[in-house]
Amino acid sequence: MRRSGCSVLGCAGLLVLGLALLAGIGSRSASPPAPEVHPGKAEASSGFQRQDEGERLRLSFGFSDYEGRPHRFVCEVSKRDYDRDLTSFGYFQDELDRTVGEELRELFERQAEERGVAPYVHFELFDGTSYRWRSMVPDGLDPAVADALRDFERWLDEDLPRQREELTARYLREHGVLLHGKEASVDYAREVEGATGPLTPCFQALQQVRTGEDDRRLLALFLAFFQDLRYEVPPSIELGRHILGFRVPTAVLARGGGDCDSKSAAFCALWRHRPERAILILVPGHALVGVEGAPRAGEAYVRLGNRYFVLCEVAGPGKVPPGFGRISGSFEYVMIEPAGS
DSSP: OOOOOOSSSOOOOOEEEEHHHHEEEEESSSSOOOOOOOOOOHHHHTOOEEEEETTEEEEEEEEEOTTOOEEEEEEEEEHHHHHHHHHHSSBOHHHHHHHHHHHHHHHHHHHHHHTTOGGGEEEEEETTTEEEEEEOOOTTOOHHHHHHHHHHHHHHHHTHHHHHHHHHHHHHHTTTEEEETTEEEEOHHHHHHHHHTTTHHHHHHHHGGGTTOOHHHHHHHHHHHHHHSEEOOOOSEETTEEOTTOOOHHHHHHHTEEOHHHHHHHHHHHHTTSSSOEEEEEETTEEEEEEESOOOTTOEEEEETTEEEEEEOOSOSSOOOTTOOOOOSEEEEEEEOOTTO
């Protein structure tokens, strides 16, 4: 996972909680046992295959569960959905600059026209969304126009910078990026929700690997699958598009891998078909998932109000069962509601 520090104007509305104050974190035993790590089968770790089937991608996955038993399942993803998810997330800097810059110009010109000062002011863009303006005031200007020009100058100094931030934030939000201060972050809820439908066949196929399992064993099966997916960190910029080091959920499945926050979002996109809530947890340099449910003895969890979320390390490559892992201090989380809620 690479947390972004982009040169755009901000970052995102994720809720930060001090654990000691508003949330609980702990384990059902004072000293939980060390997680058992299973290396899995070579077939499982190298078992991803993708085939082009016309309008669809046929994805085949091999993985092993926590008992070391190999499994394989196949699902299909629409190419249209895959391409849409790829192109709807992230931004091109020049496109952002051009879009926001033109909106700033239009706003400037509209305000100048409405205030009756358009003949006396000129607006110029430079270096992205930076701007400058100048006024040309002839001798003998009508006092009412002079007053309007002074009011316009105050608007330029006080309101236009805020308008630029709002226009930038709106543009980025439409491209799956949230803004706060001068850092950008992924709108995980948007990406998870958008991928839930396209990845429905993969959820159904994975669920059928072990039919009749209880909820906890099904969770372990899903977690083992994601841990066996290849771990790789996406670049900050891919083919000119700023993607903040994040791979969208459909691409995690279609490419057979991702890093911790990419895998966590993909896990949540599939798990949304279940009735339990999930939270995508962000700590410095790492991401993991919490799945709603009563923790068992020795399992680590996060408590939010009266809800418990069992910690799940999605990233891999080690096989870490549900309930193992720790977080401490403050953390950020994104609540992922079930698809049917």
